[in-house]
Amino acid sequence: MxxxxxxxxxxxxxxxxxxxxxxxxxxxxxxxxxxxxxxxxxxxxxxxxxxxxxxxxxxxxxxxxxxxxxxxxxxxxxxxxxxxxxxxxxxxxxxxxxxxxxxxxxxxxxxxxxxxxxxxxxxxxxxxxxxxDPSGRALVAGLRLLREAGLPVEALGLGTGHWHPRDHDPEAGRELVLAAVEADRPLDAKQHLASLDLYPDQASIAQLRRELTRLVEHANRPTTA
Incomplete structure (x- = not known):
């Protein structure tokens, strides 16, 4: 309701x-x-x-x-x-x-x-x-809201259709990678991380990429019984 x-x-x-x-x-x-x-x-x-x-x-x-x-x-x-x-x-x-x-x-x-x-x-x-919002700030806020509500799959659905990695705030990429990891979709996480290559100012997101790379690598490791 x-x-x-x-x-x-x-x-x-x-x-x-x-x-x-x-x-x-x-x-x-x-x-x-x-x-x-x-x-x-x-x-x-x-x-x-x-x-x-x-x-x-x-x-x-x-x-x-x-x-x-x-x-x-x-x-x-x-x-x-x-x-x-x-x-x-x-x-x-x-x-x-x-x-x-x-x-x-x-x-x-x-x-x-x-x-x-x-x-x-x-x-x-x-x-x-x-x-x-052409800047991507609204998308960041929406993705974060859904993740915090325990809805990472819905966050992925929102971001997949609206994230423009070349133009948007790179924090949207962070939120999508986190949502993919939380949704247990490591391949999606890897794909969204790779999409950050399109952002024009790579130097400004170097630290972000390092953090997300470590997270994605950990998510892609096979689990042991």
Missing amino acids: ALLPRLRRLLGRPVPASRVGARRPGATRHGDVPQEDALRSRLGDDPNDEQAFAALAEIVRRHAVTGSDDDPLTAEADDAERQRAADLAVWSLGEELAGNPRAWYPLVEVARLSVRDDLEGTLRRLTTAAER
């Missing part, structure tokens, strides 16, 4: 998406409004500003958890409900910012929230993020 309806159901009351993450009545008292406006302005200029997104996400999380003086969530919610409300607030923020056709980082953050409940949606968001 997708996270958004699941969170709404678990919260036990409707949470309109248009209001999640919006300024709450207590925001002005705490001085959040000027900071929130400044962060939204930064994200309007660069929707992939990771520091600005993290700071704004912290604000909307706090609003979702503390609420206003008459918000029943403040008085009655347990820790799990508060966490779900906070996650839903960040989900809504990420979806809002992802409407910018240049945005890839918000898609990765929404994918992070959905990876346990909606793998199909997660992969769709990570694919879109990778397609929006």
Whole structure:
């Protein structure tokens, strides 16, 4: 089940998406409004500003958890409900910012929230993020997210169709080699390592290649009974 309806159901009351993450009545008292406006302005200029997104996400999380003086969530919610409300607030923020056709980082953050409940949606968001970013940073983030979630095969599927070793951040190559080793596919690991030959600045990735070469050699050693 997708996270958004699941969170709404678990919260036990409707949470309109248009209001999640919006300024709450207590925001002005705490001085959040000027900071929130400044962060939204930064994200309007660069929707992939990771520091600005993290700071704004912290604000909307706090609003979702503390609420206003008459918000029943403040008085009655347990820790799990508060966490779900906070996650839903960040989900809504990420979806809002992802409407910018240049945005890839918000898609990765929404994918992070959905990876346990909606793998199909997660992969769709990570694919879109990778397609929006010519530098390869989005691909690196998506591959790492999937690996950390224990999904190396899915990481390989994402990377195989979207990694451009000549143009992308070489960290994408690292993530693919690691995913191949974790998926017990040593031949794939060797192939992805060899693809780093296409990167134009070989001197800058010399240390990376040495590290990955040792890893691939170890992965290709026959195991003894």
